[in-house]
Amino acid sequence: MSTPHNSAHPDQIAPIVLMPGDPLRAKAIAEKYLKDPICFNSVRNMLGYTGTYKGQKISVMGSGMGMPSIGIYSYELYRFYNVETILRVGSCGAYSPDLHLRDVVLVDSAWSESTYARSQSDDPRSIQLPDSGINQILVQTAQHLEIPLKPIRIHSSDVFYHEDDKAADLAKQNGCAAVEMESFALFHNADILGKKAACLCTVSDSFVYTDEELTSQEREQDMDAMIRLALESVIR
Numbered sequence: 001m002s003t004p005h006n007s008a009h010p011d012q013i014a015p016i017v018l019m020p021g022d023p024l025r026a027k028a029i030a031e032k033y034l035k036d037p038i039c040f041n042s043v044r045n046m047l048g049y050t051g052t053y054k055g056q057k058i059s060v061m062g063s064g065m066g067m068p069s070i071g072i073y074s075y076e077l078y079r080f081y082n083v084e085t086i087l088r089v090g091s092c093g094a095y096s097p098d099l100h101l102r103d104v105v106l107v108d109s110a111w112s113e114s115t116y117a118r119s120q121s122d123d124p125r126s127i128q129l130p131d132s133g134i135n136q137i138l139v140q141t142a143q144h145l146e147i148p149l150k151p152i153r154i155h156s157s158d159v160f161y162h163e164d165d166k167a168a169d170l171a172k173q174n175g176c177a178a179v180e181m182e183s184f185a186l187f188h189n190a191d192i193l194g195k196k197a198a199c200l201c202t203v204s205d206s207f208v209y210t211d212e213e214l215t216s217q218e219r220e221q222d223m224d225a226m227i228r229l230a231l232e233s234v235i236r
């Protein structure tokens with residue numbers, strides 16, 4: 001069975017999916033790290049691949065940018081493709097002076113002013129949580145690989161370009177150390193469907209050190225520590 005957004009047959013997608021926002025990052029991950037990757041989706045160019053990593057079947061698929069987009073793709077993967085776990089591998093902008101370019105952060109909670117959860121299932125909570133068991137595995141694997149991993153609360157924002165600092169200030173007051181645009185909706189979908197989700201992000205720019213910024217090509221192809229950590233964790 002396919003969906004309006006995904007042409008794959010259910011057995012073409014693994015129970016574990018790595019999910020970057022950028023579909024070209026999904027392609028780059030599949031081509032660099034997976035053995036024998038096969039493209040299972042190109043509807044709307046939202047590329048998805050399945051291959052093996054150290055013998056285990058793994059899929060990687062783009063989510064697009066923002067909660068409406070990851071809301072659709074993650075819901076379909078969980079509900080119609082029997083996916084059990086989605087691990088977002090994203091980029092984020094740092095609010096905190098303690099975070100620098102290419103730092104890898106582990107999202108331990110996602111705060112948002114978004115109406116995604118309320119609209120989706122009347123859930124009024126402004127904080128959504130990842131799976132604690134997966135986060136534990138990510139922490140242990142990071143220690144094993146000697147990859148520094150910083151646990152943070154993230155701001156999942158509906159807006160990339162703000163006219164002033166109010167949203168960032170409110171997010172910081174709510175304990176957020178960085179901003180991205182998807183994990184709140186991903187965690188919510190996992191929660192309502194009885195599935196698992198987690199999120200790693202690589203710092204791609206900073207609101208504090210404004211000269212620190214990755215190029216679009218680096219955001220697509222150059223997040224090796226985060227991807228190795230994700231892959232080594234999901235085979236555990």
Ligand SMILES: O=P(O)(O)O[C@H]1O[C@H](CO)[C@@H](O)[C@H]1O
Pocket residue numbers: 020021022064065066089090091092160179180181182219
């Ligand atoms: O690099 P990705 O995974 O897309 O993540 C971040 O980058 C995009 C904005 O540039 C948003 O999707 C945000 O969440």
Ligand SMILES: O=c1cc[nH]c(=O)[nH]1
Pocket residue numbers: 091092093094160179180181204205
């Ligand atoms: O959503 C995002 C992602 C990366 N950097 C930002 O400033 N915002």
